[in-house]
Amino acid sequence: MVVCGDDGLVHRLAAELSGVYSESVTALLPGARTDRRQPSVMAVRAAALFGRVTGAVGVRGQAASGGAPAQPVRIVEAAEPDDEALIEAGVQHAEALALVYDDDETNIHAALRARRLNPRLRLVIRLYNRRLGQHLEHLLDQAALVSAPDLDPEATDASTTVLSDADTAAPALVAAAIAGSSKVIPAGGALLRAAERPPAAEGGGGAARERALCALAILSAPRDAAAGGGSGTDGGSGSGSGAGADEPLLLPDDEEVARAADRGTMVLETVTHTGPTLPPSRFAARALPLGSFFSRRLRWSLAGLAAAVGALAVASWLVTDEDPAHAAYLSLLDLFAIDDPAIGEPLGRQILQLLSGLTGLLLLPLLVAAALEGLGTFRSASTLRRPPRGLSGHxxxxxxxxxxxxxxxxxxxxxxxxxxxxxxxxxxxxxxxxxxxxxxxxxxxxxxxxxxxxxxxxxxxxxxxxxxxxxxxxxxxxxxxxxxxxxxxxxxxxxxxxxxxxxxxxxxxxxxxxxxxxxxxLAAPAFAGAMMGRRMLGAIPVERKVLLFVALDVKSHPELAGLSVAQAFRPGSWRVLALDTTAPGDRRPDLAEPAPPRGGERRSGLDWNLPADYVLTSDDRVVLAATRQGLADLLGRRDRTAPPPSAPDGRTADAGRG
Known part of the structure; x- marks a missing residue:
């Protein structure tokens, strides 16, 4: 795996791939090529994060300390990700490449170079522009097929995935503000939270447990001494029956949950906001009422002027014996001063013409005032709103x-x-x-x-x-x-x-x-999952272990196809949580994004209440929770038994940051 970037995400992602997935990682960091004898600040920070000490040469830092990671991270420095730097990082023989520079243009240029160097490379690109990202995915996938006509899509996953760290981190930040927790997974427009429940003896059962979708883990038993509490690996082999009470059990079955009634559990539930909301007319209205265009005084003035014009038209009809339409027409001509003077006509007609001209003089400032107020209303509509009075719970x-x-x-x-x-x-x-x-x-x-x-x-x-x-x-x-x-x-x-x-x-x-x-x-687990070839919905830390949430097509996994939901459940390894109910041709590639609205309502497309006897077919796509080893078994990855690296304070790398 090759990771290229110029900010903190490249450090987190390299540590995630090395510590959680035990992958061999090369990190391409920005550095000054003018003095290759001294490591850059990025290299020193990366070496400290990966638990290593840079060597005297500095550009790669091969010297390792006593707490070396399971798969050491190789560091390469380059001023920019050009062809020479990508070749030095090993892109030609890499399985996946992540481009996580903060500049979208740099990521796009590097992606085009990398696709040309290795058409079979799996690309993960960090872009903020969603629409541009969709076009770039299609372009790079087509470029892979053109550059390598013999490429077998079934055997080689040369896909392109465009992610945004802002989109990935936003659900956890929102949940931390609303629910006070960052253990949140976005799926199909819904927010799912991993909530900790106290033991049943402490009142943690009952309705709270009944509202939960499923049990994700049995937490470790409380203890007085701050012991190590396990090796730091999530194991994931078997149901965890052989594990002691001093470490959590991931994805337990119902019997294990019943036996561990004296221990806390972590359950999956939906995140909703039940607090106060502002009235739509005051907070989320997109259109202004017509009455707000003009002030009340101006509206009354215009109404009075219209009544005066009507009275003049009636008086002209009575005085001149003209038909009503012609009398109104003459009154309007007099009002706008475009009629001939009433010289030689009856006195009543002359008086009405003078009154109409005077009314026309009053009309001009009112029209100017109306125009100015209308422009001011449109201008204020485009400005930012101020917090309304009485706002609370926001x-x-x-x-x-x-x-x-x-x-x-x-x-x-x-x-x-x-x-x-x-x-x-x-x-x-x-x-x-x-x-x-x-x-x-x-x-x-x-x-x-x-x-x-x-x-x-x-x-x-x-x-x-x-x-x-x-x-x-x-x-x-x-x-x-x-x-x-x-x-x-x-x-x-x-x-x-x-x-x-x-x-x-x-x-x-x-x-x-x-x-x-x-x-x-917060974004590193999703980028790491994409590099592993799957659309990761997220990762949730469970004490020193981690649970991964991923969307999988059943046809690619014989461990799921043809089995019921209950039969496909592997305690301690993986568990099917939801079924994508949309048609195969209408499915969205990223379930972390909400479904487009239809009929004014936002659709989810995921069924979280699957019956245990539902049989999974080859056309289904499911959302499942898995341990690291369980996901590795599903993906057919090679076995990695080395423990994850230890942080300087003694914690393991998969303890989960944020």
Whole structure:
């Protein structure tokens, strides 16, 4: 596996492939080729994350420390991913390549070069532009078939997958703000949460367990001593009956759940928002009522002028003995001063003409005022809304960049009231906030009064998603000063800094929920799953183990085809959770994205209540949860028994960040 990038995602992804999947990984990092004797900052940070020490030469860092990973990560430095750098990284013989540069153009150029060097290469590309990503997938897949006519699609998976780290991380950030948990999987427009339930003896059973879709794991038994608690691998072989009570059991059957009634469980349930929402007319209306175009005083003035014109028309009809239509026509000509003077005509006609001219003089300023008010109404309709009075139970979203924009869209899909705060009026998400009629405060969140303008005192949670760790921390501290019990979710990259912040805020405000998340750590499992050849819906950490959620076609796996849901269940390895009910030709390639709406309602397309006797056919596509080893068995991967690498603090790499 080859991973190329210039930010934290390349580090997380390489560690995920090496630690969770035990793959042989080469990381292509940006570095100065002018001095190849010294490692770059990216290489030093990568070596520290992978648990290794760079050697004296520095460009590859082959020296390993005592805690070397199961599959060492090879580091190659290059100023840019050109042909020479890709060949040096081994793209010609690689199985998969991930291009996770922060610049879309760099990723596209590198993908075109890599497809030319190796048509059989599986490509995973990081792009923010969804529409461009769809076209690029089709283009690169066609290029693979043209470059290698003998390519067998069934035997070689030379597919192209375009992902966005913002789209991948958004569901977990939204769930952390709404439900207080990041153990969330997006599937078909729904958000599924892995919730921990206490033992039945402590009141954790009953209705809460009945509402759960299924049991994902039996948690380890509570113990007084902080022991190691297992080897750190998820095993995944068998049902886990031989495991002790000091380690969790993944994907247990009903008998194991019944026997472990004194231990907590982790269950799968849906995430919904049941809090207050704003009326559609005030919060999400897309059209303005006609009455708001003109002020009340102007409307009354226009109505009075119309009545005066009508009275003049009636008077002209009575005075001149003309038919009503002709009398009204003459009154309008006099009103706009385009009729001949009434010289030599009866006195009544002359008086009416003077009154009509005077009324016409009054009409001109009213028409100008109406035009100005109409323009002002349209201008105000295109500006950002202010938070309305009485707003409460909302989420304060700080930052409308790439991640903040996707999070805003997810929150509005859940009908969650949101107030955005953004310093840059030209930020990426301002247009989306304007189109959704979301209240937005323009200003620096660190300045006095900005959070108060966003109604932080009556909010449910604050989501600090700016690109600056210190800004996010300062915003959360200011929010806690205004409302100590507010739920806080911060975007922090540095693990040690995030851990220190979390512990301090937890101790200072034990009654409030605090979460710190890294976008790269949330997105890495999905990118790693795509490199393994499957559309990963996500990964959920269970203590020191990890559960993977993936969508599979039944026809490609004899372990599932022709078996019922109960027979296909392998305790400790995999479990079928849902069935894609859409027709094979209409299925979406990425189940993490919601189905397009039909008839005004958003469709899911997934059946989460499969009967145990349902027989899986070759045309079915299912969503299943699997352990690492169980997924490796399903994919036909080679056996990897080496343990995952240990982090500097003694935790294993699959403990799950974020």
């Amino acid at each position: 989420v304060v979203l700080l930052g409308l960049g790439k991640v903040g924009t996707r999070v805003l869209a997810r929150l509005r899909e859940l009908d969650m009231p949101v107030v955005c705060v953004e310093q840059d009026p030209q930020a990426r998400g301002i247009a989306l906030a304007r189109s959704l009629r979301v209240p937005t405060v323009i200003g620096d969140v660190t300045e006095e009064g900005v959070l108060d303008a966003a109604k932080i005192r009556t909010s449910l949670a604050i989501l600090a998603l700016t690109s600056s760790d210190t800004t996010n921390l300062e915003a959360v501290l200011s929010a806690r000063a205004s409302k100590p019990g507010v739920r806080a979710v911060m975007r922090l990259y540095e693990d040690r800094f995030a851990a220190a912040v979390y512990r301090t805020l937890r101790d200072s405000h034990p009654q409030a929920l605090t979460r710190s998340r890294s976008v790269s750590s």
